[in-house]
Amino acid sequence: MMEIFFPDSLDELWAIMSANPGGAVMAGGTDLLVRIRKTGRKPPALFCLERIDELKQIRENEKVIFIGAYVTHQRLLENLTVQKRLRALWDAVSVLGSPPVRHSGTIGGNLCTASPAGDTLPPLYVFGAEVDIRSKSNKRSVSVAEFITGPGRTSLHSGEIVTRVSIPLPAPGTISRYYKAGKRKAMAITVASMAVQAKKDENGIIELIKLAWGSAGATVVTLPEAEEFLRGHTLSEERLRQAGKLVSAGVTPIDDIRGSAAYRRMVAGNLLLRLAHEN
Amino acid sequence: MKINFLLNGKETEIEIEPDRRVIDLLREECGLTGSKECCGAGECGACTILVDGESRLSCLMLAAQLEGREVITIEGLAKDGCFHVVQQAFVDYGAVQCGFCTPGMILAAVDLLRRNPTPSREQIREGISGNICRCTGYQKIVDAVYFASLALQGVN
Ligand SMILES: Cc1cc2nc3c(=O)[nH]c(=O)nc-3n(C[C@H](O)[C@H](O)[C@H](O)COP(=O)(O)OP(=O)(O)OC[C@H]3O[C@@H](n4cnc5c(N)ncnc54)[C@H](O)[C@@H]3O)c2cc1C
Ligand code: FES
Numbered sequence: 232m233m234e235i236f237f238p239d240s241l242d243e244l245w246a247i248m249s250a251n252p253g254g255a256v257m258a259g260g261t262d263l264l265v266r267i268r269k270t271g272r273k274p275p276a277l278f279c280l281e282r283i284d285e286l287k288q289i290r291e292n293e294k295v296i297f298i299g300a301y302v303t304h305q306r307l308l309e310n311l312t313v314q315k316r317l318r319a320l321w322d323a324v325s326v327l328g329s330p331p332v333r334h335s336g337t338i339g340g341n342l343c344t345a346s347p348a349g350d351t352l353p354p355l356y357v358f359g360a361e362v363d364i365r366s367k368s369n370k371r372s373v374s375v376a377e378f379i380t381g382p383g384r385t386s387l388h389s390g391e392i393v394t395r396v397s398i399p400l401p402a403p404g405t406i407s408r409y410y411k412a413g414k415r416k417a418m419a420i421t422v423a424s425m426a427v428q429a430k431k432d433e434n435g436i437i438e439l440i441k442l443a444w445g446s447a448g449a450t451v452v453t454l455p456e457a458e459e460f461l462r463g464h465t466l467s468e469e470r471l472r473q474a475g476k477l478v479s480a481g482v483t484p485i486d487d488i489r490g491s492a493a494y495r496r497m498v499a500g501n502l503l504l505r506l507a508h509e510n
Numbered sequence: 511m512k513i514n515f516l517l518n519g520k521e522t523e524i525e526i527e528p529d530r531r532v533i534d535l536l537r538e539e540c541g542l543t544g545s546k547e548c549c550g551a552g553e554c555g556a557c558t559i560l561v562d563g564e565s566r567l568s569c570l571m572l573a574a575q576l577e578g579r580e581v582i583t584i585e586g587l588a589k590d591g592c593f594h595v596v597q598q599a600f601v602d603y604g605a606v607q608c609g610f611c612t613p614g615m616i617l618a619a620v621d622l623l624r625r626n627p628t629p630s631r632e633q634i635r636e637g638i639s640g641n642i643c644r645c646t647g648y649q650k651i652v653d654a655v656y657f658a659s660l661a662l663q664g665v666n
């Protein structure tokens with residue numbers, strides 16, 4: 232039997248964690264409980280974060296929004312700043328799982344699962360999000376790119392948890408989007424996806440562009456050469472098509488039951504073409 | 511471990527291993543077999559219940575998580591012997607065939623109408639996207655939810 236703990240505060244969490252070595256942190260449980268059932272490997276204890284108020288807060292100032300690790304996907308979907316200024320993240324949570332999965336699943340859980348198909352990851356990359364990490368005796372922050380170290384792997388040490396994600400708010404006039412190609416519309420694990428953040432000048436010339444692909448490699452893929460190729464130009468279909476070729480060549484997807492590597496390469500490149508229709 | 515929660519409006523105290531799944535607690539300890547288990551992995555929605563008003567998957571929740579919460583299962587939806595509007599609409603619009611998905615589907619619809627009382631048909635499809643039905647082809651379910659939303663708005 233697993234012992235289950237519901238600390239009310241981080242201090243209580245640290246005490247429980249040190250008294251129960253080998254236990255696992257649980258947020259919404261939508262990845263963890265599925266994994267425990269599939270593998271039959273039960274940790275001796277679960278440390279549930281659901282009653283720690285500090286981890287549920289969303290705060291913001293003019294420059295940054297701070298999202299607690301235990302903020303559910305549903306709450307992100309309902310947050311006006313996310314809707315208006317972080318549209319790529321909003322797009323991602325709106326296609327993540329299903330309503331009950333979004334009621335349980337959290338941003339911290341999506342990050343810590345570190346799946347190459349994790350839908351919040353590409354948006355967090357293009358926004359340059361920082362991950363705040365704490366343990367009983369230490370506090371540190373790393374960029375999301377440093378946080379994710381491989382498929383299913385993060386830079387968390389034992390005894391550490393993610394407490395919040397900080398996202399710099401893009402300058403006015405910046406657009407962002409997340410496009411997901413899956414086998415069907417709902418409840419589909421991503422075959423390939425792309426997040427974009429871009430700013431054009433008054434002539435439609437790209438001043439700033441950040442791109443990141445999901446399910447296109449062992450972790451999120453970024454391709455500075457594709458960004459470089461688009462910067463200083465308008466997003467004509469022709470230019471995007473050429474950039475798409477760089478993308479198809481640059482991503483490093485795998486073959487699996489949901490799609491072949493070749494198909495994923497093609498989709499990853501083609502997702503860029505959607506930018507021709509955004510203004 | 512003893513847990514206390516509100517189950518379909520009744521204060522309930524139950525002695526149970528804290529790591530039992532909520533679906534097992536409901537079906538095996540409380541005798542409430544309306545909630546179904548199919549995939550056991552979050553994919554099908556047959557086990558959907560409402561916890562503090564929100565749809566949750568009872569195959570992906572542990573008994574201990576219910577402490578102090580309010581749970582509604584399909585058995586708790588009818589009031590004073592009268593179906594909930596959504597249940598009645600499922601009957602009226604023929605949205606039930608084998609019935610296996612129905613409890614979860616109805617609770618997903620109740621959750622949707624709480625968040626969005628005036629959904630379009632497309633929004634209804636999105637709202638029940640976590641619930642799989644192998645019989646009806648969904649059209650009649652979408653009809654039922656749509657007409658339930660009109661009934662709840664007082665449009666006839
Ligand atoms: C049916 C279904 C559909 C899904 N569809 C999608 C989808 O479309 N896109 C997608 O990206 N994901 C999807 N998922 C996966 C999952 O729902 C998400 O990854 C979700 O965000 C996980 O969050 P959680 O709070 O449930 O994590 P949990 O399961 O609680 O935790 C996941 C892992 O992270 C660790 N962890 C959690 N929080 C912290 C923290 N604060 N600090 C340190 N470690 C922590 C846990 O120990 C565990 O190892 C789906 C899952 C299901 C069951
Ligand atoms: S049994 Fe819970 S979602 Fe399928």
Ligand code: FES
Pocket residue numbers: 605606607608609610611612642643644645646
């Ligand atoms: S009515 Fe049979 S599964 Fe939906």
